[in-house]
Amino acid sequence: MGEKVDSKIFNGIKNLCGVIIFLIAIAMFYEVINRYFFGISYGQIAENSQILFIWVVFLIMGSLTKEDGHINVSMIGEMLVKKGHIQLKRVLDIIGYTSEIIFALTFIYCGVMNVAKNISTGAKSFLPFVPPNWTYHLALPVGSILLVYIAAKKLFKRIVRVRGEKEIQ
Secondary structure, X not given: OOHHHHHHHHHHHHHHHHHHHHHHHHHHHHHHHHHHHHOOOOXXXXXXXXXXXXXXXXXXXXXXXXXXXXOOOOHHXXXXXXXXXXHHHHHHHHHHHHHHHHXXXXXXXXXXXXXXXXXXXXXXXXXXXXXXXXXXXHHHHHHHHHHHHXXXXXXXXHHHHHOOOOOOO
16 A cells, blocks of 8 residues: 555544544443442443554554554664664564564464454353444454555665665555
8 A cells, every 4th residue: 555545544543542432431430420320320331432442552553663653672673773774773673573573464364263253152241232343353354454554665765775776664
């Protein structure tokens, strides 16, 4: 995909995640007010908020990787750059992105297996208006596919740079 299409997709995902977090906050505020002032509690609000939060976490992984906003240990890379070992830093990046792809591929496999298991067993919540359990597990492969896509693009760019060619935009 082109960079413009990527930007639109991942900006859309970030905006969607922002809206979901806002809705979770409103729902949880409603739940707290009902519980402490009126003695009424809706378990569905907590469960649905949990499902939505899981989806936010896994959907945003690719966007954070795209913007280098994910948690990482940058001390070694910064040390290498300061000492002039830029090529070594790029090799370290290649190792990191390769590990990220392997990690995400494992997540995809495990997520698909969990979805299949939950669908076949019919696992679901005892509360009404809560989606079946496989919806929790579906977030894992979907978010990981986005992560593999972005990590593979970044890996390719780093490999091209290590070989000394002009970086592809």
